[in-house]
Amino acid sequence: HKGLRKVACIGAWHPARVAFSVARAGQKGYHHRTEINKKIYRVGRGVHTHEGKVVKDNASTQHDITEKTITPLGGFPHYGEVNNDFIMLKGCCIGCRKRPLTIRKSLMATHKKKQQEKITLKFIDTSSKFGHGRFQTHAEKQQFMGPLKKDRLRQEAATTA
Numbered sequence: 001h002k003g004l005r006k007v008a009c010i011g012a013w014h015p016a017r018v019a020f021s022v023a024r025a026g027q028k029g030y031h032h033r034t035e036i037n038k039k040i041y042r043v044g045r046g047v048h049t050h051e052g053k054v055v056k057d058n059a060s061t062q063h064d065i066t067e068k069t070i071t072p073l074g075g076f077p078h079y080g081e082v083n084n085d086f087i088m089l090k091g092c093c094i095g096c097r098k099r100p101l102t103i104r105k106s107l108m109a110t111h112k113k114k115q116q117e118k119i120t121l122k123f124i125d126t127s128s129k130f131g132h133g134r135f136q137t138h139a140e141k142q143q144f145m146g147p148l149k150k151d152r153l154r155q156e157a158a159t160t161a
Contacts (some may be wrong), residue, residue, distance in 0.1 A: 029063055037110055038103075039090040044070060046084040058086075063122040068137050073128040088124075 007023045018024070031144055044058045047069070059069040070088075071081045079097045110116060127133025135141035 004015060035094065036106055036108060037115055039085060039119070042088040042091060044086050044088065046082065048084065059124045059126055061121045061123060064124070066136060069125050070124065070126070072126045072133065073135060073138065073141065074130050077129050148154065 002026075006025060010022045012026075018084075021067065029128045042093050045055075046058065047054065047056050056069045057070045060066060069082070070086060075081050076097070087103070095101070102160065124135050125133075128135075
């Protein structure tokens with residue numbers, strides 16, 4: 001069937017191809033973004049409680065056993081802190097930062113060796129994404145910088161109150 005919901009004129013006779021700017025049917029709308037074969041690096045748990053303790057250790061690996069959260073120092077730019085379950089993908093994702101994505105199993109089976117190889121993460125960078133991030137955890141930053149004025153003021157306010 002010819003269909004009705006489409007653009008009538010898709011361009012001039014020459015150049016004899018359809019330009020990228022012409023509206024065509026496909027999965028490029030707001031709710032229909034589609035990409036294939038995204039490589040999943042990690043499926044992680046958010047901040048949760050285990051035996052009465054709050055567990056925030058979701059960015060450690062076998063090679064880097066530092067207890068740290070997946071959220072970088074100062075939070076992700078234009079997003080904030082990640083407290084829920086998360087998926088770490090290779091590459092980028094379509095849309096703005098807080099837009100939900102639908103992920104499903106690929107319809108086309110991958111036969112490429114690069115897509116099928118097993119990934120072991122050695123290190124997850126949790127330094128600040130604002131400016132030149134240097135420290136992986138807040139404790140590491142405090143140890144290097146020493147006592148700061150704001151910490152002293154906070155301590156004085158706590159002792160007077």
